[in-house]
Amino acid sequence: MARQTGRSDLPAAPNPASPQDIRNVVLVGPGGAGKTALFEALVAARVPAQRLSTNGHVRTSTLTAASFDSNGTTLNLLDTPGYPDFVGELRAGLRAADAAIFVVSGADEIDRPVSLLWRECAAVGMPRAVVVTHLDQPRADFGTTVETCQRTFGDARATHWPVLEGGELTSVVGLITGSDDDLSTDEHQDARHALIESVIEESEDATLLDRYLEGESIEPAAILEDLRTAIIRGTFFPILPVSPMTGAGVDELLSLIEQAFPDPTVHPLPAITSPAGAAITDVRCDPEAPLVAEVVRTTTDAYVGRLSLVRVFSGTLSVDDTVHVSGHMGDFVGREVSGHPSHDDDERVGPLAAPFLDSHRPRGEAIAGDLVLVSKLTRAETSDTLSSLDRRAVVAPWILPEPQLPVAIRAVTKSDEDKLASALQRLVAEDVTVRMEHASETDQVVLWTMGQAHVDDLISQLSERYGVSVQAEPYRTALRETFIRKVAVQGRHVKQSGGHGQYAVCQIEIEPLPRGSGFEFVDKVVGGSVPRQFIPSVEKGARAQLEKGLLTGHPVVDVRVTLVDGKAHSVDSSDVAFQTAAALALKEAANETTVALLEPIDKVDITIADEYLGAVMADLRGRRGQVVGTEPAEESGWTVVHAEVPASELSRYAIDLRSVSHGTGSFVREPVRHDLIPPDKAKELLKA
Numbered sequence: 001m002a003r004q005t006g007r008s009d010l011p012a013a014p015n016p017a018s019p020q021d022i023r024n025v026v027l028v029g030p031g032g033a034g035k036t037a038l039f040e041a042l043v044a045a046r047v048p049a050q051r052l053s054t055n056g057h058v059r060t061s062t063l064t065a066a067s068f069d070s071n072g073t074t075l076n077l078l079d080t081p082g083y084p085d086f087v088g089e090l091r092a093g094l095r096a097a098d099a100a101i102f103v104v105s106g107a108d109e110i111d112r113p114v115s116l117l118w119r120e121c122a123a124v125g126m127p128r129a130v131v132v133t134h135l136d137q138p139r140a141d142f143g144t145t146v147e148t149c150q151r152t153f154g155d156a157r158a159t160h161w162p163v164l165e166g167g168e169l170t171s172v173v174g175l176i177t178g179s180d181d182d183l184s185t186d187e188h189q190d191a192r193h194a195l196i197e198s199v200i201e202e203s204e205d206a207t208l209l210d211r212y213l214e215g216e217s218i219e220p221a222a223i224l225e226d227l228r229t230a231i232i233r234g235t236f237f238p239i240l241p242v243s244p245m246t247g248a249g250v251d252e253l254l255s256l257i258e259q260a261f262p263d264p265t266v267h268p269l270p271a272i273t274s275p276a277g278a279a280i281t282d283v284r285c286d287p288e289a290p291l292v293a294e295v296v297r298t299t300t301d302a303y304v305g306r307l308s309l310v311r312v313f314s315g316t317l318s319v320d321d322t323v324h325v326s327g328h329m330g331d332f333v334g335r336e337v338s339g340h341p342s343h344d345d346d347e348r349v350g351p352l353a354a355p356f357l358d359s360h361r362p363r364g365e366a367i368a369g370d371l372v373l374v375s376k377l378t379r380a381e382t383s384d385t386l387s388s389l390d391r392r393a394v395v396a397p398w399i400l401p402e403p404q405l406p407v408a409i410r411a412v413t414k415s416d417e418d419k420l421a422s423a424l425q426r427l428v429a430e431d432v433t434v435r436m437e438h439a440s441e442t443d444q445v446v447l448w449t450m451g452q453a454h455v456d457d458l459i460s461q462l463s464e465r466y467g468v469s470v471q472a473e474p475y476r477t478a479l480r481e482t483f484i485r486k487v488a489v490q491g492r493h494v495k496q497s498g499g500h501g502q503y504a505v506c507q508i509e510i511e512p513l514p515r516g517s518g519f520e521f522v523d524k525v526v527g528g529s530v531p532r533q534f535i536p537s538v539e540k541g542a543r544a545q546l547e548k549g550l551l552t553g554h555p556v557v558d559v560r561v562t563l564v565d566g567k568a569h570s571v572d573s574s575d576v577a578f579q580t581a582a583a584l585a586l587k588e589a590a591n592e593t594t595v596a597l598l599e600p601i602d603k604v605d606i607t608i609a610d611e612y613l614g615a616v617m618a619d620l621r622g623r624r625g626q627v628v629g630t631e632p633a634e635e636s637g638w639t640v641v642h643a644e645v646p647a648s649e650l651s652r653y654a655i656d657l658r659s660v661s662h663g664t665g666s667f668v669r670e671p672v673r674h675d676l677i678p679p680d681k682a683k684e685l686l687k688a
Contacts, residue, residue: 009049013354013361014067014074019264019285019369023257024076024311026093028121029103030114031082034133034244036060038103039079041244043357045254046070050357052244061457063089063297065096065309065355067371073258076355076371084113084663085451088433089297090120091398092382096296096311096371098267099127099231101253102153106145106241107137110152112609113663118153124398127231127262128153130239131253135162135169142241143187155202155236157195159227160252161188162241169243172252176220176227199223202230228260264369269313270294271396275326275344280393283314287367290388291315291323294395298382298430300465308374309355310366313395315388317372318365321349324392325377327384329432332397339428339436340381346389350376381429402668403435403448405654407455408476410445412469420445423466427458434458441478441554452655477648479554479685480598480674486511487594488564491585493577503569504577506530506538508585509562510594515673519546520560530566534578538563541579542586550590552597552685557674561586597682598674600647606657606667607633607640615660616641623649624678644672 016022027035037052043066044050064079080086080093094100100121104110121128130153132145142162149156160172161183173182175192183192196218200209203226212218230236238256242249265285272280272292283292292314301307310317317323325345330336353360353373366372380386387393411417424445428436435448449455455472462468488509495502513520521539530538539561546556566581604625608616613630620627625645633640645653650669657665677685 010356010359010361011047011049011069013363014069015363016074016367016370019287019367021072022074022076022264022369023070023099023261024078024097024264024369024371025257025261026078026080026097026100027103028080028090028093028100028117029082030105030117033082033103033105033108035082035103036064036079037244038101038131038133038242039064039066039077041242041247041250042077042254043068045247045250046075061086061089061453062299063093063309064357065371066357067354068356070254071258074370075254075257082117083453084658085449085454085457086433087120087450088400088431090117091400092296094121094124094126095270095294095398096309097126098264099129099257099261102128102130102237104130104132104145104149105134105137106132106140106142107134110145110148111662115152116664122234125234125268127234127267128237129231129253129256129261130156130237131242131249132239133242133244135164135241136167136243136245138167146191146239149237149239153237155198156239157198157236158191158240159195159238159256160240160249161191162248169241169246169248172241172249174252176223196223198236199227199230202233202236203227205229224259231260232262232266270398272313273394273396275328275392275394277331280391283393285314285368287316289314289368290391290393291317291321291386292388292393292395293317293323293386295377295380295382295384295386298380300426300430304351304375306376306378308377308380310372310374310386312366312368312370312372314368316365316367317349317352317374317386319349319352322346322389323349323386324389325380325384325386326392326394327381328394329383329397333399337432337435339425339434340383340432343379344392345379347377347379349386350374382432397432400433401450401666403433403450403454404650404667404669405449405451405455406437406446406475406651407449408439408442408444408446408473409459409470410473412471416468416470419466419468420462420470423462423468426466427461431458439476439478442476444473444476446475450654451658475651477600477651479552479600479677481549481551481554481556481595482558482598483510483512483556483589483594484596485594487589489585489589491581491583491588493581493584496572501569501572502574502577502580503567503572504534504574504581505567506563506578506581506585507565508538508542508582509564510586510589511560511562513558513560515558515675517558519543519557522560522562524562524564525566529568530563530578531568531573534568534573534575535563537575537578538566538582541582544579545583545586550586551592551595554597556586556595557598597677597685599677600671601644601673601675602647602650602669603672604643604645604650604667604669605640606643606665607638608661608665610637610639612661612664613639613641616657616665619656619660620645623653625649646675647671
């Protein structure tokens with residue numbers, strides 16, 4: 001969505017008169033299915049100045065938008081990444097759109113990961129159509145793909161049938177609008193009858209059903225009207241064959257979008273509240289209503305600075321308006337979100353533009369239902385709400401999975417280090433699927449990400465957009481030390497070097513406590529051998545040394561330190577002397593026979609398809625994990641595995657689980673406790 005110069009050949013930005021003139025459509029599907037090629041073909045079919053790419057398509061990692069006129073309808077078309085690491089861009093596209101085109105390859109199977117993408121659409125109630133590509137490949141078979149779609153997606157029926165010549169898709173035939181000559185085979189007629197029955201049934205048109213069952217000929221216009229109703233209900237899914245390369249099916253798909261896809265007035269709005277949390281129920285897709293809009297994506301352009309892609313749900317957004325900006329993501333996820341603190345600000349709206357790939361065209365306003373680029377919204381981040389000053393609102397943000405792949409990074413040079421903090425702040429603000437952590441115990445800057453492709457993309461952005469070179473390094477978990485047996489020692493700090501000296505002797509006992517107990521200090525001094533004013537000094541010195549660690553530099557936990565005796569000098573004893581004596585006593589007590597290492601243990605809940613359950617359980621055993629239970633998931637054919645696993649064994653689990661489960665598994669984790677590291681691993685760490 002960056003500015004590209006030299007595009008005076010583009011038509012002016014579309015300017016819809018009403019929400020009914022708008023279609024917001026997102027392309028969804030697995031990587032390699034041909035989404036980007038289809039996106040370009042749809043744009044080129046309506047914008048003559050736009051040409052198709054001839055160099056092939058690489059994997060996309062960002063949401064791409066194009067707004068253009070399509071036979072009097074403003075079509076806001078969105079292309080989403082197909083790779084699971086970029087689910088944030090996918091869900092932003094789903095939030096911005098009112099309908100989805102699900103792109104599948106006619107030469108490939110519809111596997112579990114594809115089904116998961118379909119579930120993403122179903123979870124938000126998104127009306128969908130299915131486009132079948134790659135029908136020119138040897139293994140492709142449209143009829144078989146239609147049958148697979150029906151088994152996998154539900155009531156999915158072909159509305160058009162491919163015409164292949166010499167193995168190439170040259171045209172398509174409409175099963176509703178085609179002539180008898182075009183639909184001459186039994187396969188065509190069977191598909192046509194199945195389509196009409198499904199459309200009438202899903203649209204719940206009893207009158208038309210009676211006419212059809214009585215054998216009456218049904219005019220195509222009536223069926224097309226019921227088709228629109230069935231699609232809007234989200235229970236019927238038309239299937240079309242399309243070749244982006246030859247253009248076959250492109251016009252038919254655009255006609256379906258224009259005539260049968262829902263406009264913004266019929267798509268349900270997300271939940272909307274006041275900043276205080278009170279529900280606002282009278283929001284409607286009306287240009288005359290109070291403004292409610294949402295930032296669905298934020299990026300930075302080299303020419304104009306910050307660019308916000310905004311979906312207007314209600315009202316009209318105009319240049320130079322002053323709007324209220326609300327960001328309360330943490331209220332919805334139950335915790336503060338890195339890079340997205342809760343805030344309420346007023347801000348003046350900068351220039352507006354219609355997005356068009358890597359160009360944009362100026363606009364004066366955007367009405368309810370439309371998508372628009374807004375420049376220089378400095379206080380608005382991704383998922384923030386823009387609303388009227390006299391009725392402030394908060395749109396419930398879309399829910400995203402927690403990033404589970406940690407990567408530690410460090411700047412390559414001092415110059416990179418100076419720029420890294422601000423660059424990371426921008427990245428985290430723009431990308432709601434990345435979380436930044438400053439791990440003070442391990443002295444690492446850690447990015448929590450969605451997967452390796454996400455990591456590579458973030459490092460590339462740091463280099464290309466912000467000129468910051470970083471290197472990834474192994475992520476280190478924060479360990480703990482603890483005592484494993486009772487020890488009695490003496491700490492003696494005696495120095496004399498002219499003037500007042502330093503004198504303190506303390507005898508202490510150290511013993512382990514149950515896990516999670518923390519630190520206890522007990523005073524058992526009798527007879528005043530340690531003056532009362534110095535007993536807090538002993539505790540302070542012990543606490544400070546335990547925090548620094550004894551053998552490996554990790555904090556010591558779950559111990560009781562008991563002061564049993566000591567000695568003081570009337571002149572040379574001091575607070576500092578007794579702090580030092582306590583620290584020396586703890587160091588004297590620590591060795592490989594008295595102190596052990598603890599590692600963090602995480603509770604892990606893994607949702608997995610049943611066919612991969614055995615592989616996941618075996619993998620957990622290899623990670624020193626303990627399975628504590630399993631239960632059926634809400635969806636049939638899936639299981640939730642509850643386990644406890646050392647955190648160090650989970651640093652690459654987001655990648656490994658995807659491999660073990662063929663892309664279907666997901667997990668969440670939370671720390672529960674620290675536990676003893678096995679002796680062999682502890683020896684390795686102590687040697688290091």
